[in-house]
Amino acid sequence: MQFNINSALQILxxxxxxxxxxxENLPDEWIMNNEGGDSWSAYDVVGHYIHGEKTDWIPRMQIxxxxxxxxxxxxxxxxxxxxxxxGKSLGxxxxxxxxSRNENLQYLKSxxxxxxxxxxxxxxxxxxxxTLKQLLSTWVVHDLTHIYQxxxxxxxxxxxxxxxxxxxxxxxxxx
Amino acid sequence: MQFNINSALQILxxxxxxxxxxxENLPDEWIMNNEGGDSWSAYDVVGHYIHGEKTDWIPRMQIxxxxxxxxxxxxxxxxxxxxxxxGKSLGxxxxxxxxSRNENLQYLKSxxxxxxxxxxxxxxxxxxxxTLKQLLSTWVVHDLTHIYQxxxxxxxxxxxxxxxxxxxxxxxxxx
Numbered sequence: 001m002q003f004n005i006n007s008a009l010q011i012l013x014x015x016x017x018x019x020x021x022x023x024e025n026l027p028d029e030w031i032m033n034n035e036g037g038d039s040w041s042a043y044d045v046v047g048h049y050i051h052g053e054k055t056d057w058i059p060r061m062q063i064x065x066x067x068x069x070x071x072x073x074x075x076x077x078x079x080x081x082x083x084x085x086x087g088k089s090l091g092x093x094x095x096x097x098x099x100s101r102n103e104n105l106q107y108l109k110s111x112x113x114x115x116x117x118x119x120x121x122x123x124x125x126x127x128x129x130x131t132l133k134q135l136l137s138t139w140v141v142h143d144l145t146h147i148y149q150x151x152x153x154x155x156x157x158x159x160x161x162x163x164x165x166x167x168x169x170x171x172x173x174x175x
Numbered sequence: 176m177q178f179n180i181n182s183a184l185q186i187l188x189x190x191x192x193x194x195x196x197x198x199e200n201l202p203d204e205w206i207m208n209n210e211g212g213d214s215w216s217a218y219d220v221v222g223h224y225i226h227g228e229k230t231d232w233i234p235r236m237q238i239x240x241x242x243x244x245x246x247x248x249x250x251x252x253x254x255x256x257x258x259x260x261x262g263k264s265l266g267x268x269x270x271x272x273x274x275s276r277n278e279n280l281q282y283l284k285s286x287x288x289x290x291x292x293x294x295x296x297x298x299x300x301x302x303x304x305x306t307l308k309q310l311l312s313t314w315v316v317h318d319l320t321h322i323y324q325x326x327x328x329x330x331x332x333x334x335x336x337x338x339x340x341x342x343x344x345x346x347x348x349x350x
Contacts (some may be wrong), residue, residue, distance in 0.1 A: 001204050001205075001208065001332040001333060001336075002336065003333065003336040007202070007204065007205065010201055010202070010205065011205075011329070014196060014197065017196050018193065018196045018197050021189060021192050021193045021196045022189065022193050022322070026185055027182070027185070029176050029182065030176075030182065030185065030186070033176065124339070127338075127339035127340070130338055130339060130340075131338065133336065134336065134337055134338035134339070134340060137333045137336035137337045137338075137340075138337045138338075138340040138344070140330075140333055141330045141333050141334075141337055141340075141344050141346065141347065142344065144326045144327070144329050144330035144346060145326070145330060145344050145345065145346040145347075147197070147322070147326040148323050148326040148327055148330070148346045151319045151320070151322040151323040151326065152319070152323055154186070154319050155315075155316045155319035155320055155323070157176040158176060158178065158312045158315055158316050159316075161176075161177065161178040161308065161309065161312035162309055162312045162313045162316055163302075163305055163306065163309035163312075163313075164299070164302035164305060164309070165302070165305070165309060165312075165313040165316075169313070169316050169317065169320050170320065171316065171319065171320040171323045172316065172320075174349060
Protein backbone atom coordinates (compact mmCIF):
# COMPACT_ATOMS: atom_id res chain seq x y z
CA MET A 1 0.00 0.00 0.00
CA GLN A 2 1.39 3.37 -0.94
CA PHE A 3 1.06 6.53 1.11
CA ASN A 4 -1.54 9.00 0.09
CA ILE A 5 -2.91 11.80 2.23
CA ASN A 6 -6.47 10.48 2.16
CA SER A 7 -5.60 7.01 3.42
CA ALA A 8 -3.39 8.58 6.10
CA LEU A 9 -6.20 10.89 7.24
CA GLN A 10 -8.56 7.91 7.52
CA ILE A 11 -6.40 6.58 10.35
CA LEU A 12 -5.27 9.85 11.94
CA UNK A 13 -8.88 11.04 12.25
CA UNK A 14 -10.06 7.99 14.16
CA UNK A 15 -7.25 7.31 16.62
CA UNK A 16 -8.46 9.55 19.50
CA UNK A 17 -11.89 7.90 19.24
CA UNK A 18 -10.34 4.43 19.25
CA UNK A 19 -8.33 5.27 22.37
CA UNK A 20 -11.41 6.73 24.04
CA UNK A 21 -13.53 3.66 23.21
CA UNK A 22 -10.82 1.37 24.56
CA UNK A 23 -10.22 3.25 27.82
CA GLU A 24 -13.04 5.57 28.85
CA ASN A 25 -14.49 4.92 32.29
CA LEU A 26 -12.18 2.02 33.07
CA PRO A 27 -10.94 1.75 36.65
CA ASP A 28 -7.27 2.32 37.46
CA GLU A 29 -6.40 -1.39 37.53
CA TRP A 30 -6.90 -1.53 33.75
CA ILE A 31 -5.33 1.81 32.85
CA MET A 32 -2.59 2.58 35.40
CA ASN A 33 -0.74 -0.77 35.47
CA ASN A 34 2.17 -1.36 33.10
CA GLU A 35 4.14 -4.36 31.84
CA GLY A 36 6.62 -4.18 34.72
CA GLY A 37 9.84 -2.19 35.23
CA ASP A 38 9.84 1.20 33.50
CA SER A 39 7.34 0.14 30.80
CA TRP A 40 4.27 2.28 30.10
CA SER A 41 0.67 2.03 31.23
CA ALA A 42 -2.26 2.83 28.93
CA TYR A 43 -2.42 6.20 30.75
CA ASP A 44 1.24 6.91 29.91
CA VAL A 45 0.63 6.11 26.23
CA VAL A 46 -2.16 8.70 26.00
CA GLY A 47 0.23 11.32 27.41
CA HIS A 48 2.81 10.28 24.81
CA TYR A 49 0.28 10.79 22.00
CA ILE A 50 -0.37 14.34 23.26
CA HIS A 51 3.32 15.19 23.41
CA GLY A 52 3.68 13.97 19.80
CA GLU A 53 0.83 16.22 18.66
CA LYS A 54 2.47 19.24 20.25
CA THR A 55 6.16 18.73 19.54
CA ASP A 56 6.73 16.09 16.89
CA TRP A 57 4.58 15.58 13.80
CA ILE A 58 3.39 19.02 12.77
CA PRO A 59 6.44 20.95 14.07
CA ARG A 60 8.67 18.64 11.98
CA MET A 61 6.40 19.04 8.97
CA GLN A 62 6.66 22.80 9.34
CA ILE A 63 10.45 22.58 9.43
CA UNK A 64 10.38 20.59 6.18
CA UNK A 65 8.05 23.10 4.51
CA UNK A 66 9.73 26.25 5.84
CA UNK A 67 11.97 28.48 3.77
CA UNK A 68 14.76 28.14 6.33
CA UNK A 69 18.01 26.59 5.17
CA UNK A 70 18.27 24.86 8.56
CA UNK A 71 16.09 21.71 8.41
CA UNK A 72 17.29 19.94 11.55
CA UNK A 73 14.49 18.40 13.71
CA UNK A 74 14.60 18.80 17.50
CA UNK A 75 14.99 15.40 19.19
CA UNK A 76 11.67 13.98 20.43
CA UNK A 77 11.37 13.43 24.20
CA UNK A 78 9.87 9.98 24.66
CA UNK A 79 9.45 10.50 28.39
CA UNK A 80 7.89 13.98 28.52
CA UNK A 81 4.48 12.57 29.50
CA UNK A 82 5.82 11.66 32.93
CA UNK A 83 6.42 15.32 33.82
CA UNK A 84 3.68 16.91 31.66
CA UNK A 85 0.66 15.07 33.03
CA UNK A 86 1.00 15.02 36.78
CA GLY A 87 -2.42 15.08 38.43
CA LYS A 88 -4.45 14.88 35.22
CA SER A 89 -7.18 12.27 34.85
CA LEU A 90 -7.29 9.93 31.87
CA GLY A 91 -10.49 11.67 30.75
CA UNK A 92 -8.65 15.00 30.71
CA UNK A 93 -5.79 13.51 28.70
CA UNK A 94 -8.15 11.98 26.14
CA UNK A 95 -9.93 15.33 25.73
CA UNK A 96 -6.55 17.05 25.27
CA UNK A 97 -5.46 14.46 22.69
CA UNK A 98 -8.70 14.94 20.73
CA UNK A 99 -8.36 18.72 20.74
CA SER A 100 -4.68 18.71 19.71
CA ARG A 101 -5.29 16.12 17.01
CA ASN A 102 -8.24 18.08 15.62
CA GLU A 103 -6.14 21.23 15.34
CA ASN A 104 -3.42 19.26 13.58
CA LEU A 105 -5.93 17.69 11.19
CA GLN A 106 -7.25 21.14 10.31
CA TYR A 107 -3.73 22.21 9.48
CA LEU A 108 -3.09 19.07 7.40
CA LYS A 109 -6.30 19.63 5.45
CA SER A 110 -5.24 23.19 4.65
CA UNK A 111 -2.18 21.97 2.73
CA UNK A 112 -2.27 21.13 -0.99
CA UNK A 113 -0.18 17.98 -1.12
CA UNK A 114 1.74 17.20 -4.31
CA UNK A 115 4.50 14.71 -5.07
CA UNK A 116 6.98 17.57 -5.00
CA UNK A 117 5.83 18.61 -1.54
CA UNK A 118 5.81 15.03 -0.18
CA UNK A 119 9.38 14.50 -1.34
CA UNK A 120 10.79 17.55 0.45
CA UNK A 121 13.17 16.66 3.23
CA UNK A 122 14.25 17.49 6.76
CA UNK A 123 17.14 16.26 8.87
CA UNK A 124 16.32 13.68 11.54
CA UNK A 125 18.76 13.65 14.51
CA UNK A 126 19.55 9.98 13.96
CA UNK A 127 18.52 9.08 10.39
CA UNK A 128 19.65 12.19 8.50
CA UNK A 129 17.56 13.11 5.47
CA UNK A 130 13.91 11.99 5.60
CA THR A 131 10.98 12.98 3.40
CA LEU A 132 7.66 14.54 4.38
CA LYS A 133 5.98 11.39 3.02
CA GLN A 134 8.01 9.22 5.39
CA LEU A 135 7.20 11.52 8.32
CA LEU A 136 3.45 11.40 7.64
CA SER A 137 3.50 7.62 7.08
CA THR A 138 5.33 7.24 10.38
CA TRP A 139 2.69 9.34 12.13
CA VAL A 140 0.03 6.85 10.93
CA VAL A 141 2.03 3.79 11.94
CA HIS A 142 2.87 5.44 15.27
CA ASP A 143 -0.86 5.82 15.97
CA LEU A 144 -1.36 2.11 15.31
CA THR A 145 1.74 0.97 17.21
CA HIS A 146 0.43 2.56 20.40
CA ILE A 147 -3.04 1.03 20.03
CA TYR A 148 -1.07 -2.20 19.71
CA GLN A 149 0.81 -1.35 22.91
CA UNK A 150 -2.33 -0.40 24.87
CA UNK A 151 -4.04 -3.70 23.98
CA UNK A 152 -0.91 -5.64 24.98
CA UNK A 153 -0.46 -3.83 28.31
CA UNK A 154 -4.10 -4.46 29.19
CA UNK A 155 -3.95 -8.13 28.12
CA UNK A 156 -0.96 -8.68 30.40
CA UNK A 157 -2.94 -7.65 33.47
CA UNK A 158 -4.70 -11.05 33.17
CA UNK A 159 -1.56 -12.99 32.32
CA UNK A 160 -1.65 -15.17 35.44
CA UNK A 161 -5.41 -15.71 35.17
CA UNK A 162 -5.57 -17.50 31.81
CA UNK A 163 -3.74 -20.63 33.02
CA UNK A 164 -2.57 -22.95 30.24
CA UNK A 165 -4.12 -20.79 27.49
CA UNK A 166 -1.13 -18.45 27.76
CA UNK A 167 0.56 -20.64 25.18
CA UNK A 168 -2.09 -19.71 22.56
CA UNK A 169 -2.11 -15.99 23.33
CA UNK A 170 0.87 -14.51 21.52
CA UNK A 171 0.22 -11.06 22.98
CA UNK A 172 1.27 -12.31 26.43
CA UNK A 173 4.66 -13.35 25.13
CA UNK A 174 5.51 -10.12 23.28
CA UNK A 175 7.17 -7.05 24.70
CA MET B 176 -4.61 -8.20 38.63
CA GLN B 177 -7.00 -10.96 39.56
CA PHE B 178 -10.01 -12.02 37.56
CA ASN B 179 -13.37 -10.79 38.65
CA ILE B 180 -16.51 -10.78 36.58
CA ASN B 181 -16.91 -7.01 36.70
CA SER B 182 -13.43 -6.24 35.39
CA ALA B 183 -13.92 -8.89 32.68
CA LEU B 184 -17.26 -7.38 31.62
CA GLN B 185 -15.63 -3.94 31.36
CA ILE B 186 -13.53 -5.25 28.47
CA LEU B 187 -16.01 -7.69 26.90
CA UNK B 188 -18.67 -4.98 26.67
CA UNK B 189 -16.48 -2.56 24.75
CA UNK B 190 -14.67 -4.75 22.22
CA UNK B 191 -17.27 -4.61 19.41
CA UNK B 192 -17.30 -0.82 19.71
CA UNK B 193 -13.50 -0.67 19.62
CA UNK B 194 -13.43 -2.81 16.47
CA UNK B 195 -16.13 -0.67 14.89
CA UNK B 196 -14.30 2.57 15.71
CA UNK B 197 -11.06 1.17 14.29
CA UNK B 198 -12.54 -0.16 11.04
CA GLU B 199 -15.89 1.37 10.09
CA ASN B 200 -16.02 2.99 6.66
CA LEU B 201 -12.40 2.20 5.82
CA PRO B 202 -11.68 1.26 2.19
CA ASP B 203 -10.60 -2.28 1.32
CA GLU B 204 -6.91 -1.43 1.21
CA TRP B 205 -6.91 -0.95 4.99
CA ILE B 206 -9.20 -3.86 5.90
CA MET B 207 -8.72 -6.62 3.31
CA ASN B 208 -4.91 -6.79 3.15
CA ASN B 209 -3.04 -9.16 5.47
CA GLU B 210 0.56 -9.62 6.64
CA GLY B 211 1.42 -11.90 3.72
CA GLY B 212 1.02 -15.65 3.18
CA ASP B 213 -1.99 -17.17 4.94
CA SER B 214 -2.06 -14.51 7.68
CA TRP B 215 -5.32 -12.71 8.46
CA SER B 216 -6.71 -9.35 7.40
CA ALA B 217 -8.70 -7.11 9.77
CA TYR B 218 -11.82 -8.43 8.00
CA ASP B 219 -10.82 -12.02 8.77
CA VAL B 220 -10.31 -11.17 12.45
CA VAL B 221 -13.85 -9.81 12.77
CA GLY B 222 -15.18 -13.10 11.35
CA HIS B 223 -13.06 -14.98 13.87
CA TYR B 224 -14.57 -12.97 16.75
CA ILE B 225 -18.07 -13.94 15.55
CA HIS B 226 -17.21 -17.63 15.34
CA GLY B 227 -15.88 -17.45 18.91
CA GLU B 228 -19.14 -15.91 20.13
CA LYS B 229 -21.16 -18.69 18.55
CA THR B 230 -19.05 -21.79 19.17
CA ASP B 231 -16.39 -21.13 21.79
CA TRP B 232 -16.83 -19.05 24.93
CA ILE B 233 -20.43 -19.50 26.02
CA PRO B 234 -20.83 -23.07 24.70
CA ARG B 235 -17.73 -24.07 26.69
CA MET B 236 -19.01 -22.26 29.76
CA GLN B 237 -22.28 -24.15 29.41
CA ILE B 238 -20.41 -27.46 29.26
CA UNK B 239 -18.60 -26.54 32.49
CA UNK B 240 -21.86 -25.58 34.22
CA UNK B 241 -23.97 -28.47 32.90
CA UNK B 242 -24.94 -31.50 34.96
CA UNK B 243 -23.44 -33.81 32.34
CA UNK B 244 -20.58 -36.04 33.42
CA UNK B 245 -18.99 -35.47 30.00
CA UNK B 246 -17.12 -32.14 30.15
CA UNK B 247 -15.05 -32.37 26.96
CA UNK B 248 -14.97 -29.16 24.85
CA UNK B 249 -15.33 -29.41 21.07
CA UNK B 250 -12.16 -28.22 19.33
CA UNK B 251 -12.37 -24.61 18.11
CA UNK B 252 -12.08 -24.07 14.35
CA UNK B 253 -9.63 -21.19 13.87
CA UNK B 254 -10.38 -21.00 10.15
CA UNK B 255 -14.20 -21.13 10.11
CA UNK B 256 -14.44 -17.46 9.18
CA UNK B 257 -13.10 -18.19 5.71
CA UNK B 258 -16.14 -20.33 4.86
CA UNK B 259 -18.75 -18.62 7.08
CA UNK B 260 -18.46 -15.09 5.77
CA UNK B 261 -18.33 -15.31 2.01
CA GLY B 262 -19.94 -12.27 0.42
CA LYS B 263 -20.57 -10.39 3.66
CA SER B 264 -19.43 -6.78 4.04
CA LEU B 265 -17.33 -5.69 7.01
CA GLY B 266 -20.28 -3.61 8.21
CA UNK B 267 -22.47 -6.73 8.25
CA UNK B 268 -19.83 -8.65 10.19
CA UNK B 269 -19.45 -5.90 12.79
CA UNK B 270 -23.23 -5.78 13.27
CA UNK B 271 -23.29 -9.58 13.67
CA UNK B 272 -20.43 -9.45 16.20
CA UNK B 273 -22.25 -6.77 18.22
CA UNK B 274 -25.49 -8.76 18.25
CA SER B 275 -23.85 -12.05 19.23
CA ARG B 276 -21.74 -10.40 21.91
CA ASN B 277 -24.77 -8.63 23.36
CA GLU B 278 -26.65 -11.90 23.64
CA ASN B 279 -23.67 -13.50 25.33
CA LEU B 280 -23.31 -10.57 27.76
CA GLN B 281 -26.98 -10.92 28.70
CA TYR B 282 -26.38 -14.58 29.48
CA LEU B 283 -23.22 -13.78 31.51
CA LYS B 284 -25.11 -11.17 33.52
CA SER B 285 -27.81 -13.71 34.35
CA UNK B 286 -25.31 -15.93 36.19
CA UNK B 287 -24.53 -15.51 39.89
CA UNK B 288 -20.78 -16.00 39.97
CA UNK B 289 -19.17 -17.41 43.10
CA UNK B 290 -15.69 -18.80 43.75
CA UNK B 291 -17.18 -22.29 43.69
CA UNK B 292 -18.69 -21.68 40.25
CA UNK B 293 -15.52 -20.06 38.86
CA UNK B 294 -13.44 -23.02 39.94
CA UNK B 295 -15.58 -25.63 38.17
CA UNK B 296 -13.77 -27.33 35.31
CA UNK B 297 -14.13 -28.62 31.77
CA UNK B 298 -11.77 -30.65 29.61
CA UNK B 299 -9.87 -28.74 26.93
CA UNK B 300 -8.84 -30.89 23.92
CA UNK B 301 -5.19 -29.97 24.40
CA UNK B 302 -4.76 -28.70 27.98
CA UNK B 303 -7.02 -31.11 29.88
CA UNK B 304 -8.71 -29.68 32.97
CA UNK B 305 -9.31 -25.91 32.89
CA THR B 306 -11.47 -23.74 35.15
CA LEU B 307 -14.35 -21.43 34.26
CA LYS B 308 -12.25 -18.57 35.62
CA GLN B 309 -9.43 -19.40 33.19
CA LEU B 310 -11.92 -19.65 30.31
CA LEU B 311 -13.45 -16.24 31.05
CA SER B 312 -10.01 -14.62 31.57
CA THR B 313 -8.94 -16.06 28.23
CA TRP B 314 -12.02 -14.60 26.55
CA VAL B 315 -10.95 -11.12 27.77
CA VAL B 316 -7.32 -11.55 26.69
CA HIS B 317 -8.51 -13.00 23.36
CA ASP B 318 -10.51 -9.81 22.74
CA LEU B 319 -7.39 -7.74 23.36
CA THR B 320 -5.04 -9.99 21.39
CA HIS B 321 -7.10 -9.48 18.26
CA ILE B 322 -7.24 -5.70 18.68
CA TYR B 323 -3.47 -6.05 18.91
CA GLN B 324 -3.46 -8.07 15.69
CA UNK B 325 -5.74 -5.65 13.80
CA UNK B 326 -3.53 -2.67 14.67
CA UNK B 327 -0.42 -4.61 13.60
CA UNK B 328 -1.91 -5.77 10.27
CA UNK B 329 -2.96 -2.22 9.46
CA UNK B 330 0.41 -0.75 10.47
CA UNK B 331 2.19 -3.15 8.14
CA UNK B 332 0.34 -1.80 5.12
CA UNK B 333 2.60 1.28 5.40
CA UNK B 334 5.76 -0.68 6.17
CA UNK B 335 7.61 0.39 3.04
CA UNK B 336 6.44 4.00 3.37
CA UNK B 337 8.05 4.90 6.71
CA UNK B 338 11.64 4.66 5.42
CA UNK B 339 14.30 4.62 8.16
CA UNK B 340 11.71 5.00 10.96
CA UNK B 341 10.94 1.28 10.64
CA UNK B 342 13.70 0.68 13.18
CA UNK B 343 11.77 2.63 15.87
CA UNK B 344 8.39 1.02 15.14
CA UNK B 345 8.39 -2.34 16.89
CA UNK B 346 4.99 -3.25 15.50
CA UNK B 347 6.51 -3.60 12.01
CA UNK B 348 8.98 -6.19 13.22
CA UNK B 349 6.49 -8.41 15.12
CA UNK B 350 4.42 -11.23 13.74
